[in-house]
């Protein structure tokens with residue numbers, strides 16, 4: 001039996017605790033970790049920190065906690081929708097805090113138009129071409145989403161418009177025929193209820209939450225962030241930073257792009273599903289779907305070779321050993337970049353989980369530490385956040401690894 005401290009520690013490695021946290025809670029990103037974990041990491045850093053870099057920003061947990069501590073940040077994120085969420089939760093919130101009355105008034109106006117929609121079915125609005133995404137929604141739901149989209153497009157103030165777009169994206173999955181259970185998939189009949197499809201209700205709820213947080217917490221965001229590139233391996237920063245706190249893609253096949261396809265389409269970051277594979281293949285090779293003939297892996301690290309060879313013998317899909325070799329090659333390129341952008345004696349904190357394929361355990365933490373060492377990062381501390389058993393009873397864990405850079 002785990003005690004309450006252990007349970008809390010385990011939860012801190014997931015997004016769950018963020019659901020109660022102002023601003024962090026606006027968009028639920030299951031692949032993220034919690035602000036509590038990152039605040040703890042900041043508190044135990046052995047150095048003073050004025051600037052940080054987050055190479056895999058996701059929903060922006062690290063840059064937002066940094067901004068709440070008054071620390072400026074730079075970030076990269078391959079998914080343009082997630083980059084939008086990160087920027088909005090920090091930079092737009094800061095803009096909103098300087099124009100609070102105006103923003104709150106605009107959001108209140110939007111709410112009253114939506115309330116009108118609830119009673120007046122004959123409202124004029126534009127019709128959109130959802131490029132094949134119609135199949136993920138009931139017709140009535142999509143019609144109501146189009147009304148909300150049209151209202152948002154007519155907001156003149158760019159700050160209020162960005163916030164309203166976040167609110168729309170936050171209800172994209174809930175109101176669809178899909179559900180997130182690890183990955184995004186069609187929901188079974190008993191997994192949705194009658195309220196799930198109430199677009200106006202969910203949108204108004206989200207707008208209320210955002211308005212409340214803007215009113216009460218926008219001043220807590222005391223520093224800004226800068227989106228420097230989509231790809232971590234290609235980041236260029238205006239100066240060296242003191243620290244990196246991040247969680248890279250795990251070697252477990254999560255398709256971060258496909259999991260947000262509804263949001264990507266609703267906010268016009270993609271046209272159709274045809275745009276997804278290219279976006280996905282630009283990211284770190286962490287799933288068999290990212291193994292493609294377009295990309296060759298120049299070399300496999302000596303430390304990784306024994307695992308690749310074992311997988312070549314037993315894997316049920318021949319892409320698995322290629323993926324494992326490619327993952328560590330990609331992560332090496334990220335670490336090379338981190339060595340360039342972190343100052344001497346700076347700190348690098350990494351949240352990572354290990355994996356298994358066909359009964360072959362891949363000690364991702366150990367292999368990453370060996371590759372980090374090649375790039376000047378010395379492991380000075382590590383902590384296990386939680387453990388779990390895979391379907392074949394292998395013990396897997398999520399850890400935080402803490403390194404110091406010696407240039």
Ligand SMILES: C[S@@+](CC[C@H](N)C(=O)[O-])C[C@H]1O[C@@H](n2cnc3c(N)ncnc32)[C@H](O)[C@@H]1O
Nearest residue numbers: 032033056058059061077078231232256283284
């Ligand atoms: C585990 S998630 C990070 C979640 C984040 N810690 C949070 O709290 O929201 C990993 C992220 O890395 C992004 N990613 C994958 N390949 C990337 C690359 N080459 N450069 C930048 N981001 C990448 C994915 O889109 C995903 O959002």
